[in-house]
Amino acid sequence: MSTNEEPFAPGPGLPVVSPATNLNIGFLQQLLRRHSKGKLWSFHQDGVISNSDENMESPKNPFRNLKPSERAKTGPRKWKSTENSMLNEYFPNAAQVLFVPLWNAANSQWIWGCFCWNSVETRVFTSSIALSSVLGSGSSIMVEHSRHESLISDRQKRHFIGSISHELRSLLHGILAAAKFLSGRNLDEFQGSLLEAINACGRTLLDTMDQVLDFSKIVSLERKSRQLRQNTKQSRLELKDEVSAGFD
Structure with a gap:
């Protein structure tokens, strides 16, 4: 993880304390399965997704203790609410969160997930530029990994x-x-x-x-x-x- 912005950057000589370092593997697997072409979320200051089709409150995660298989049975609407709350939990105060999955062609499976986020609302990620650029970078990384x-x-x-x-x-x-x-x-x-x-x-x-x-x-x-x-x-x-x- 590389960042200079608070609250993610650790102090001198201190370990990384960002909640993103504790991201749940089950949650990552669900993101890889549901957003195989990447995803860009935008949030208001109160943690509510700003997309018109996903405009819902961000309550305290009621599915935090559920297993990934149980989360998958909660339905699309409940999953969106779970997804929103967990993104707020792992990336607090983030204005935008960008997710790109990395595909290993040699083993024909997803192996990693790349997250980019910022906490400044005036610094805007776009799907046409930021998401496409990170997808291209991810492909280059996987080519080098395969080599x-x-x-x-x-x-x-x-x-x-x-x-x-x-x-x-x-x-x-x-x-x-x-x-x-x-x-x-x-x-x-x-x-x-x-x-x-x-x-x-x-x-x-x-x-x-x-x-x-x-x-x-x-x-x-x-x-x-x-x-x-x-x-x-x-x-x-x-x-x-x-x-x-x-x-x-």
Whole structure:
């Protein structure tokens, strides 16, 4: 949470004391379910929603102790009243509250909710500008989140391949060595065909594992090379800016 306005901003050296930090997970899940495209609420000074279609009083929350599943059964009108009172509870004295859900495409589920609010009535959020901008920012955040998740997943896969390959290769070498010792025995035609099948399958599997390891190493080297080029380019740009600033 980032803000410079009272009553949300904590004092120097003090922990964050905003009620928003205690936002109920069940309430957030209901908002994600009901407002999947985001929502903007405007309030008067007395805590009443200023929208003409949602103009209702903000009583003390009568559903505060209800479970999320029980709140869902209270009906649309009662839910609006509950929603209004809980928003006033978590964002006291807020003139406007803006909510944007964040969708994780990799897992096909909502995972976070973003809230923006202000306590100055003359600073107006609008759906066409503020809500759209935060929705765009949320999409950018989730793209970056997915990129980091992909990098973590690739790193885990490489670690798994490197860890398991040694064990599997040791077992394969044992199988192939045992098959080689058996080949020196007097075997009939059927036994010889079985031994040839063991040799062929073992060597094919060993070659496949070697190719997988080689591919993993190549991908890792390409990624390191790409990162090195990016760092070199960034360093050159920074050096160019410093030289230009020195001439100025």
